[in-house]
Amino acid sequence: xxxxxxxxxxxxxxxxxxxxxxxxxxxxxxxxxxxxxxxxxxxxxxxxxxxxxxxxxxxxxxxxxxxxxxxxxxxxxxxxxxxxxxxxxxxxxxxxxxxxxxxxxxxxxxxxxxxxxxxxxxxxxxxxxxxxxxxxxxxxxxxxxxxxxxxxxxxxxxxxxxxxxxxxxxxxxxxxxxxxxxxxxxxxxxxxxxxxxxxxxxxxxxxxxxxxxxxxxxxxxxxxxxxxxxxxxxxxxxxxxxxxxxxxxxxxxxxxxxxxxxxxxxxxxxxxxxxxxxxxxxxxxxxxxxxxxxxxx
Amino acid sequence: xxxxxxxxxxxxxxxxxxxxxxxxxxxxxxxxxxxxxxxxxxxxxxxxxxxxxxxxxxxxxxxxxxxxxxxxxxxxxxxxxxxxxxxxxxxxxxxxxxxxxxxxxxxxxxxxxxxxxxxxxxxxxxxxxxxxxxxxxxxxxxxxxxxxxxxxxxxxxxxxxxxxxxxxxxxxxxxxxxxxxxxxxxxxxxxxxxxxxxxxxxxxxxxxxxxxxxxxxxxxxxxxxxxxxxxxxxxxxxxxxxxxxxxxxxxxxxxxxxxxxxxxxxxxxxxxxxxxxxxxxxxxxxxxxxxxxxxxx
Numbered sequence: 059x060x061x062x063x064x065x066x067x068x069x070x071x072x073x074x075x076x077x078x079x080x081x082x083x084x085x086x087x088x089x090x091x092x093x094x095x096x097x098x099x100x101x102x103x104x105x106x107x108x109x110x111x112x113x114x115x116x117x118x119x120x121x122x123x124x125x126x127x128x129x130x131x132x133x134x135x136x137x138x139x140x141x142x143x144x145x146x147x148x149x150x151x152x153x154x155x156x157x158x159x160x161x162x163x164x165x166x167x168x169x170x171x172x173x174x175x176x177x178x179x180x181x182x183x184x185x186x187x188x189x190x191x192x193x194x195x196x197x198x199x200x201x202x203x204x205x206x207x208x209x210x211x212x213x214x215x216x217x218x219x220x221x222x223x224x225x226x227x228x229x230x231x232x233x234x235x236x237x238x239x240x241x242x243x244x245x246x247x248x249x250x251x252x253x254x255x256x257x258x259x260x261x262x263x264x265x266x267x268x269x270x271x272x273x274x275x276x277x278x279x280x281x282x283x284x285x286x287x288x289x290x291x292x293x294x295x296x297x298x299x300x301x302x303x304x305x306x307x308x309x310x311x312x313x314x315x316x317x318x319x320x321x322x323x324x325x326x327x328x329x330x331x332x333x334x335x336x337x338x339x340x341x342x343x344x345x346x347x348x349x350x351x352x353x354x355x
Numbered sequence: 356x357x358x359x360x361x362x363x364x365x366x367x368x369x370x371x372x373x374x375x376x377x378x379x380x381x382x383x384x385x386x387x388x389x390x391x392x393x394x395x396x397x398x399x400x401x402x403x404x405x406x407x408x409x410x411x412x413x414x415x416x417x418x419x420x421x422x423x424x425x426x427x428x429x430x431x432x433x434x435x436x437x438x439x440x441x442x443x444x445x446x447x448x449x450x451x452x453x454x455x456x457x458x459x460x461x462x463x464x465x466x467x468x469x470x471x472x473x474x475x476x477x478x479x480x481x482x483x484x485x486x487x488x489x490x491x492x493x494x495x496x497x498x499x500x501x502x503x504x505x506x507x508x509x510x511x512x513x514x515x516x517x518x519x520x521x522x523x524x525x526x527x528x529x530x531x532x533x534x535x536x537x538x539x540x541x542x543x544x545x546x547x548x549x550x551x552x553x554x555x556x557x558x559x560x561x562x563x564x565x566x567x568x569x570x571x572x573x574x575x576x577x578x579x580x581x582x583x584x585x586x587x588x589x590x591x592x593x594x595x596x597x598x599x600x601x602x603x604x605x606x607x608x609x610x611x612x613x614x615x616x617x618x619x620x621x622x623x624x625x626x627x628x629x630x631x632x633x634x635x636x637x638x639x640x641x642x643x644x645x646x647x648x649x650x651x652x
């Protein structure tokens with residue numbers, strides 16, 4: 059089981075969580091990132107920081123790609139010092155970024171052309187669950203590849219949803235999740251600002267709604283940021299500028315109306331334009347509060 | 356404890372659930388409704404159907420008002436054969452409808468003028484929880500009145516949030532809940548239609564999202580209606596035409612922007628206009644599906 063050699067490319071909050079979870083479960087883990095701090099944290103946990111995607115992938119049986127978007131994925135796979143330059147044929151690449159399904163399909167196609175195996179495997183769950191090895195994975199790809207890497211998936215995820223063997227299914231499911239997640243954060247922000255204007259105590263609102271039919275995973279998770287005024291990012295405004303951008307473009311190309319995703323994306327874009335792009339996604343509440351003339355904590 | 360005599364005016368799904376819960380807990384319960392079926396069900400459970408609000412309230416210590424809106428509340432309290440014509444001075448009226456806070460305050464004022472006590476007490480939870488005595492109540496009003504009726508509240512609710520002694524606080528909190536609930540149903544519908552257009556299996560979407568960050572109370576509760584195509588109402592489209600109408604008007608008067616509630620209300624109104632007003636609120640998915648050219652179950 060632990061003879062499976064693993065690599066993680068991209069040690070941001072989610073990728074580092076996966077790498078630490080793999081190390082904790084006893085897997086050999088090579089990891090690469092431009093930043094030094096997560097490389098040091100991985101080394102301290104028994105992993106092996108690598109100098110490039112190629113070096114990280116050289117001895118790996120499975121490579122988790124945890125960068126932000128399709129362009130970065132292409133760069134770390136096929137660019138200078140890219141992983142496919144060094145990986146052995148048959149290495150399994152697990153593609154975790156949220157990407158347009160067409161990009162995921164195209165990248166998988168190019169991986170196949172380089173003699174590799176691809177799994178479409180976007181993730182959900184946030185930093186805390188990533189570090190605990192408790193994320194959810196929405197995945198599609200060849201069953202044999204899944205079976206081979208199952209022990210590694212079990213180390214990083216509480217739930218692995220296997221959505222068939224077609225690359226693209228995982229990415230499509232992730233877009234549905236991001237639509238809902240992005241809209242629910244925006245709804246939380248809108249509700250909190252209205253509550254503030256109504257004279258309600260926001261900590262009480264958080265407590266009451268969490269136990270009522272208006273609750274959502276995001277209300278419960280992000281509401282406390284508006285209540286406290288601490289917008290240290292779990293996930294940044296700009297992530298939803300990207301993800302809801304992908305959602306609304308995919309919806310448009312399919313002719314499927316998404317009025318709530320559209321309205322939510324407007325808020326994330328306004329927040330990013332106002333300089334809040336790197337704050338927590340819940341900081342879109344500040345945009346609404348300014349329009350409302352409401353005072354938030 | 357069970358010497359508290361209770362009455363319920365309005366035996367719709369929520370009111371009947373409260374009346375049955377009170378009867379089950381051993382309280383004397385008089386109940387009134389225009390429809391015969393819920394009166395019969397109350398009688399079978401040991402309650403006493405009454406011919407009018409006045410008759411129901413005559414011997415009651417506490418009267419739960421479970422009609423739909425402010426106009427109906429005024430009618431059953433102050434109209435022909437209204438409850439205040441027969442109730443003893445000091446009877447406690449628990450106002451459960453979702454109403455604009457200003458209406459709740461005005462009705463409570465008129466109850467005071469008639470020698471009665473008012474509690475502002477909108478509820479949340481749906482039919483199943485109502486019948487199990489497990490709803491949540493967002494309530495404000497005089498502490499002494501709360502203390503007196505606490506055993507009856509305990510019979511119908513799992514949680515009673517006491518939001519201070521000012522009438523209006525309960526109604527304001529309920530609007531926040533309805534904003535979120537109404538938006539979350541609309542987001543669910545939008546996501547399900549996009550999923551259908553994307554070629555995803557909707558039962559799988561329901562299963563996956565429920566365990567991911569895109570989940571909401573409403574996604575979990577209403578999603579199965581879109582998956583099955585059974586729109587037997589838990590709560591009807593027209594309830595959210597009303598409730599989001601109250602939310603958006605209150606928001607406008609406070610100058611607080613609610614773009615997601617606005618976009619959601621458009622969907623409920625379109626569904627109502629298309630003749631779906633009495634179907635389940637999740638039937639707004641049909642409006643989006645038609646625009647998308649998507650086939651739902």
